[in-house]
Amino acid sequence: xxxxxxxxxxxxxxxxxxxxxxxxxxxxxxxxxxxxxxxxxxxxxxxxxxxxxxxxxxxxxxxxxxxxxxxxxxxxxxxxxxxxxxxxxxxxxxxxxxxxxxxxxxxxxxxxxxxxxxxxxxxxxxxxxxxxxxxxxxxxxxxxxxxxxxxxxxxxxxxxxxxxxxxxxxxxxxxxxxxxxxxxxxxxxxxxxxxxxxxxxxxxxxxxxxxxxxxxxxxxxxxxxxxxxxxxxxxxxxxxxxxxxxxxxxxxxxxxxxxxxxxxxxxxxxxxxxxxxxxxxxxxxxxxxxxxxxxxxxxxxxxxxxxxxxxxxxxxxxxxxxxxxxxxxxxxxxxxxxxxxxxxxxxxxxxxxxxxxxxxxxxxxxxxxxxxxxxxxxxxxxxxxxxxxxxxxxxxxxxxxxxxxxxxxxxxxxxxxxxxxxxxxxxx
Amino acid sequence: xxxxxxxxxxxxxxxxxxxxxxxxxxxxxxxxxxxxxxxxxxxxxxxxxxxxxxxxxxxxxxxxxxxxxxxxxxxxxxxxxxxxxxxxxxxxxxxxxxxxxxxxxxxxxxxxxxxxxxxxxxxxxxxxxxxxxxxxxxxxxxxxxxxxxxxxxxxxxxxxxxxxxxxxxxxxxxxxxxxxxxxxxxxxxxxxx
Amino acid sequence: xxxxxxxxxxxxxxxxxxxxxxxxxxxxxxxxxxxxxxxxxxxxxxxxxxxxxxxxxxxxxxxxxxxxxxxxxxxxxxxxxxxxxxxxxxxxxxxxxxxxxxxxxxxxxxxxxxxxxxxxxxxxxxxxxxxxxxxxxxxxxxxxxxxxxxxxxxxxxxxxxxxxxxxxxxxxxxxxxxxxxxxxxxxxxxxxxxxxxxxxxxxxxxxxxxxxxxxxxxxxxxxxxxxxxxxxxxxxxxxxxxxxxxxxxxxxxxxxxxxxxxxxxxxxxxxxxxxxxxxxxxxxxxxxxxxxxxxxxxxxxxxxxxxxxxxxxxxxxxxxxxxxx
Numbered sequence: 012x013x014x015x016x017x018x019x020x021x022x023x024x025x026x027x028x029x030x031x032x033x034x035x036x037x038x039x040x041x042x043x044x045x046x047x048x049x050x051x052x053x054x055x056x057x058x059x060x061x062x063x064x065x066x067x068x069x070x071x072x073x074x075x076x077x078x079x080x081x082x083x084x085x086x087x088x089x090x091x092x093x094x095x096x097x098x099x100x101x102x103x104x105x106x107x108x109x110x111x112x113x114x115x116x117x118x119x120x121x122x123x124x125x126x127x128x129x130x131x132x133x134x135x136x137x138x139x140x141x142x143x144x145x146x147x148x149x150x151x152x153x154x155x156x157x158x159x160x161x162x163x164x165x166x167x168x169x170x171x172x173x174x175x176x177x178x179x180x181x182x183x184x185x186x187x188x189x190x191x192x193x194x195x196x197x198x199x200x201x202x203x204x205x206x207x208x209x210x211x212x213x214x215x216x217x218x219x220x221x222x223x224x225x226x227x228x229x230x231x232x233x234x235x236x237x238x239x240x241x242x243x244x245x246x247x248x249x250x251x252x253x254x255x256x257x258x259x260x261x262x263x264x265x266x267x268x269x270x271x272x273x274x275x276x277x278x279x280x281x282x283x284x285x286x287x288x289x290x291x292x293x294x295x296x297x298x299x300x301x302x303x304x305x306x307x308x309x310x311x312x313x314x315x316x317x318x319x320x321x322x323x324x325x326x327x328x329x330x331x332x333x334x335x336x337x338x339x340x341x342x343x344x345x346x347x348x349x350x351x352x353x354x355x356x357x358x359x360x361x362x363x364x365x366x367x368x369x370x371x372x373x374x375x376x377x378x379x380x381x382x383x384x385x386x387x388x389x390x391x392x393x394x395x396x397x398x399x400x401x402x403x404x405x406x407x408x409x410x411x412x413x414x415x416x417x418x419x420x421x422x423x424x425x426x427x428x429x430x431x432x433x434x435x436x437x438x439x
Numbered sequence: 440x441x442x443x444x445x446x447x448x449x450x451x452x453x454x455x456x457x458x459x460x461x462x463x464x465x466x467x468x469x470x471x472x473x474x475x476x477x478x479x480x481x482x483x484x485x486x487x488x489x490x491x492x493x494x495x496x497x498x499x500x501x502x503x504x505x506x507x508x509x510x511x512x513x514x515x516x517x518x519x520x521x522x523x524x525x526x527x528x529x530x531x532x533x534x535x536x537x538x539x540x541x542x543x544x545x546x547x548x549x550x551x552x553x554x555x556x557x558x559x560x561x562x563x564x565x566x567x568x569x570x571x572x573x574x575x576x577x578x579x580x581x582x583x584x585x586x587x588x589x590x591x592x593x594x595x596x597x598x599x600x601x602x603x604x605x606x607x608x609x610x611x612x613x614x615x616x617x618x619x620x621x622x623x624x625x626x627x628x629x630x631x632x
Numbered sequence: 633x634x635x636x637x638x639x640x641x642x643x644x645x646x647x648x649x650x651x652x653x654x655x656x657x658x659x660x661x662x663x664x665x666x667x668x669x670x671x672x673x674x675x676x677x678x679x680x681x682x683x684x685x686x687x688x689x690x691x692x693x694x695x696x697x698x699x700x701x702x703x704x705x706x707x708x709x710x711x712x713x714x715x716x717x718x719x720x721x722x723x724x725x726x727x728x729x730x731x732x733x734x735x736x737x738x739x740x741x742x743x744x745x746x747x748x749x750x751x752x753x754x755x756x757x758x759x760x761x762x763x764x765x766x767x768x769x770x771x772x773x774x775x776x777x778x779x780x781x782x783x784x785x786x787x788x789x790x791x792x793x794x795x796x797x798x799x800x801x802x803x804x805x806x807x808x809x810x811x812x813x814x815x816x817x818x819x820x821x822x823x824x825x826x827x828x829x830x831x832x833x834x835x836x837x838x839x840x841x842x843x844x845x846x847x848x849x850x851x852x853x854x855x856x857x858x859x860x861x862x863x864x865x866x867x868x869x870x871x872x873x874x875x876x877x878x879x880x881x882x883x884x885x886x887x888x889x890x891x892x893x894x895x896x897x898x899x900x901x902x903x904x905x906x907x908x909x910x911x912x913x914x915x916x917x918x919x920x921x922x923x924x925x926x927x928x929x930x931x932x933x934x935x936x937x938x939x940x941x942x943x944x945x946x947x948x949x950x951x952x953x954x955x956x957x
Contacts (some may be wrong), residue, residue, distance in 0.1 A: 038699045114854075116835030151865070168891075202835050202836070203835060203836045204728060204836040204838075204839040205836070206833035206835075206836060207836030207837055207838070207840070208811070208839070208840075209741055209742065209765055210741040210742075210762075210764035210766070210808060210811060211741050211742070211763075211765075213763075213834070213835055215835070269847070279745075279749070280742030280745045280746050280749075281746075292732050321718065323718060323721055324718075324750070325718050325746075326718055326719050326740040326742060326743040326746050327743075327746065328719070328737065328739075328740035328741070328742075328743075329719070329738060329740060331683065331755065439835075474830035502835065518657070521669040521671040521699075521939070521943075522669070522670055522671075526671065526943055526944055527944065527945050528944075529944050529945060530944040530945065530946050530947070531940050531944040531947070531948040532656065532944075532949050533650060533652050533653065533948075534653070534657040534658075534949075536657065537657070537660060540925055569746075570666075571664065571665075571666040571668065571669070572664055572665070572666070573665065573903075611892065615924055
């Protein structure tokens with residue numbers, strides 16, 4: 012691997028600098044660096060960030076290769092500026108054994124677009140009854156440290172308590188999909204003014220908040236850390252803020268779509284807006300943005316959930332829940348957080364790379380852009396603005412809620428350990 | 440009712456009256472006498488006006504017939520909207536009232552009353568409508584103005600005034616009940632149409 | 633140009649009055665020896681029913697046949713739909729057969745909206761009840777019944793329901809009839825009060841153009857009509873109320889309660905009635921109960937809607953909210 016000189020890049024949005032990559036690492040950061048023997052990438056004022064890390068991705072392989080595979084999912088990730096993704100466990104078969112997590116991990120390594128860190132299931136078959144072999148998954152080649160039944164809530168308080176305690180042995184973390192199942196039977200959308208009018212089953216905020224409240228108390232009681240997936244309500248923010256003020260070891264994520272979209276969109280009955288947790292209200296969106304800005308919410312995670320066309324081209328109730336997000340996440344964050352003045356680019360690097368890498372213990376990711384660090388980098392043309400065109404997605408699925416919507420920012424280059432995975436917006 | 444496909448602009452400066460109030464009263468009286476004469480006393484006559492202005496004309500005729508025969512003459516209305524052959528060429532129209540007198544029309548002499556006879560399509564629709572309502576002994580037609588240009592083999596039994604017109608002309612009947620005055624106007628179709 | 637009837641909320645006051653006036657004329661056809669009009673000759677209407685509802689289907693079918701439309705009944709039960717064929721495929725199959733209108737009843741809220749706006753078909757879509765969302769022709773026939781009884785058959789022509797006080801009682805949460813009626817009666821100028829146990833009122837009801845009360849007895853003396861909604865016994869098992877007995881004691885309409893209504897007030901029910909639950913036999917069979925009249929009015933209203941949407945080269949009803957241009 013040869014040298015690459017990125018010239019005139021605003022590192023974390025600062026003054027333009029040159030960054031020299033030598034092999035797999037960053038050799039030098041400064042001004043007027045020599046281009047001798049190096050391939051030159053003229054950044055021209057684009058923003059250089061550490062490669063993004065997604066703590067919440069559904070790659071669908073094994074089992075639903077019609078919607079996504081490790082290859083197409085990691086290509087989508089590279090396209091969106093990611094150098095590491097955490098693959099959720101709700102595959103077929105479920106990633107609840109060392110065998111399945113190793114398979115997913117190995118596929119990621121072979122394709123080489125993005126590091127794939129499998130997440131292990133908390134319970135066997137995501138059924139919430141019996142703990143999966145968490146230790147075995149941790150000791151496997153995949154080295155699993157994050158466990159989640161995502162898609163389903165670990166609603167049994169005893170199972171949740173045991174899982175929180177058990178993973179302490181290897182400093183793991185349980186990522187909870189907070190959804191009280193009884194309160195959300197038949198739920199189709201956020202419960203409120205819009206659901207009342209549309210006659211769609213309501214998904215109350217309290218179904219999320221009650222589980223988060225319980226879990227932070229449990230984490231406190233057993234001295235474990237807990238991670239909250241895709242937090243979506245203003246009330247959840249309040250609970251996490253309270254827990255953090257008490258010193259409880261809780262981290263939380265928000266998805267890009269919950270930072271931008273509201274349940275008003277459901278009035279179209281277009282299932283592209285059907286997602287779990289559901290789109291909430293303007294008030295929630297405002298609270299989520301503020302919480303991400305002030306650090307109450309630690310990270311942005313995509314909850315990239317690919318679905319084949321037919322699962323969305325139907326009536327609302329029959330449609331699958333979820334949205335693809337890897338290829339639009341950074342644009343949505345720029346739109347909602349940066350262009351609104353809530354967060355600077357250093358803040359974006361923190362929420363989308365540094366913190367998620369830390370929570371998931373993704374070594375070599377989320378590191379500073381400085382000499383000696385692994386060259387996991389992404390270059391963003393923040394001046395760009397244009398409509399989202401799903402036809403250009405690298406993901407196998409097209410279920411984006413942003414089709415045709417104008418969004419700012421475009422990732423032009425991604426480097427995974429010095430190797431370019433995206434050049435001028437094109438995958439290598 | 441035939442005037443619908445010849446948009447009418449009564450205010451158009453070149454519209455000139457061809458019948459005025461007294462003329463209209465006179466021709467209605469004449470028609471009433473003709474009905475009594477041809478129907479041999481009008482014993483079984485039922486007058487059915489075609490909305491909107493045909494209904495007013497039918498009521499006026501009924502009053503005149505009552506004067507002549509000293510009897511109450513049943514009068515009603517027959518809305519033909521749902522039987523039109525040009526429904527698909529326009530947005531749906533609001534329906535008008537069909538009111539059949541209490542004794543019905545079976546075995547009666549039904550006299551349809553309309554303001555203007557033109558293509559004959561309205562009367563064709565009225566005959567279809569009648570068919571669904573009962574079986575009259577006979578059906579006759581009385582119109583205030585016959586302006587010609589028939590598109591169907593239909594003719595009027597009682598005509599107030601034969602008015603030869605060109606297709607570029609419009610005929611507009613105004614009646615006091617609806618328009619505040621009695622008159623028949625002959626005008627020119629706007630060129631833009 | 634699309635032409636659909638998806639939600640009662642889409643109708644303006646003038647649209648609604650036009651439909652009621654047209655239905656008044658249509659109702660006269662029922663009194664004639666030949667109850668048929670040639671108006672929709674050559675037009676094909678499909679009754680696409682994904683949910684069993686013999687009453688609604690028959691009412692639409694009668695309306696379609698009286699207007700001489702060619703009628704195809706498509707019941708999803710036992711068809712390819714129950715074998716996993718999607719709404720889209722079913723719709724496109726019907727489209728290929730050249731249908732002019734689809735009357736759809738579906739268990740999923742929004743399915744008719746989806747059908748009308750997804751580009752799957754060109755035909756007009758008429759919502760015959762979707763999930764717990766809307767049932768616009770039911771609201772129209774209720775408004776028609778109200779106007780006839782409270783304003784008058786001839787006196788009502790061209791009129792709305794300004795100032796009339798209507799109380800709707802029962803399972804509002806799961807009721808498309810309640811939603812449609814709140815929208816339409818409000819548009820027509822009536823004051824609507826919903827009465828139900830708090831468990832059967834949706835969260836978010838505060839945005840609806842109506843009042844909400846938990847006390848039936850206090851609202852009865854002040855209303856011109858009371859509309860009783862069906863309450864399914866199964867709701868009891870989901871803890872919406874403790875027992876059937878307690879429900880009927882607090883929210884059922886019996887003879888004593890009916891006596892508290894003003895002299896002129898009527899009792900309505902969209903059917904099918906659960907006698908002994910929301911309404912006693914004494915009330916259901918009394919002269920004040922318009923349930924049977926509502927069924928007859930349903931045919932007239934559906935004839936009016938079919939005529940106004942399909943009778944010409946474009947619909948006579950203007951649309952607003954749920955139609956994407």
